[in-house]
Amino acid sequence: MSERIVGVIGGSGLYEMEGLEEVEEVSIKTPFGDPSDVFITGRLEGMKIIFLPRHGKGHRIQPSSLNFRANIMGMKMLGVQWIIGVSAVGSMKENIHPGDMIIPDQFIDRTVGRASTFFSEGIVCHISFADPVCPALSQILAQAGEEVGATVHPKGTYLCIEGPQFSTRAESRLYRSWGVDIIGMTNLPEARLAREAEICYATIAFATDYDCWHQEAGDVSIGEVLRILAQSVRTAKSTIRTAIKKLPEKRDCICSEALKHALITSKKLIPEKTKKDLEPIIGKYL
Ligand SMILES: [Zn+2]
Known part of the structure; x- marks a missing residue:
């Protein structure tokens, strides 16, 4: 059986993982370009961890410019089976207070023009995405999260x-009428690509503020938001440390075989270059 490996994609405020042992930096080139930064590999609670700061060290890359495909492909090439995303989000509901942790189970897409599939060059794949994160x-x-x-x-x-x-404010009111709980800029492309790569994906999101819809909460100071962010990052780290001890020896969820019936293109018609580029993902089906 292959070794269990967990990827962590750190968002705003989470740029490194303390407590890692046997730390190494791994630079990866992918067929989709360069990931946000070098990957930091190490061990935490005996488990192999691959850490990537989503926006690069020093928070250099804005959401629209993130190379999500390179980030997820890099994780796949390093043998990652689970990805834990960490994100700061805005709360769209009164009962989700700044500092609360949310594990989103659904998404709505309001992005434009992000490359969010690996399957475009002579290969077609329609994966099931009704349940977009790993249950x-x-x-x-x-x-x-409860335990910590x-x-x-x-x-x-x-x-x-x-x-x-x-x-x-008008957008925020419209989104609230849709019944959404939180708002962010990065997690949906990661969830899509992770599913295509047959990696289990889920997110720990922390509400840092009430977006702009909440009139009374409108004058929260930037100092307060930063205090909540720092506290959330500490909670995220202890949650991850606790969670990895609970991972199963073997995955039996939908994610690990997501492509089984999803590759539509006749195998003999898939271009050689595409087969080579996607080998880490589709190799086992060819
Ligand atoms: Zn899964």
Whole structure:
């Protein structure tokens, strides 16, 4: 059996993982270009961890410019089976308070023009995406969050906007009428690509503020938001440390065989270059 490997994609405020042992930096070139940064590999609680700061060290890359395909392909090439995303989000519901943890189970897409499939060059793939995150990993993260004392919302709809600007008040009111719970800019492309790569994906999201819809909460100071962000990053790290001890020896969720019936193109018609580029993902089906 291959070694269990967990990927962590750190968002705003989470640029490194303390406590890693046997730390190494691994630079990867993918057929889809360069990932956000070098991957940091190491061990945590005996488990192999691959860490990537989503926006690069020093937070250099804005959401629309992120090479999501290179980030996820890099994880796949390093043998990652689970990815835990960490994200700061805005709350769209009164009962989701700044500092609360949300494990989104649904998404709505308001991005434009992001490359969010690996299957475009002479190959067609229609994966099932009704349940866009890994149910097993989500449950583990929610449990771990409770155990470390976070206020956890185990489900929620994440609205993914293009950014980098936050919403207007009219947009924020419209999104609230759709019933969404949180708003962010990065997690949906990651979930799509991870599913295509047959990697289990789930997110720990932390509400840092009430977007701009909440009139009374409107004058929260930037100092308060930064305090909540720092506290959320500490909680995220202890949640991850607790969660990885709960991962199963072997995956039996939908994610690990997501491509089984999804590759539509006749194998003999797939271009050689595409076969080579996608080998880490589709090699086992060719
Ligand atoms: Zn899964």
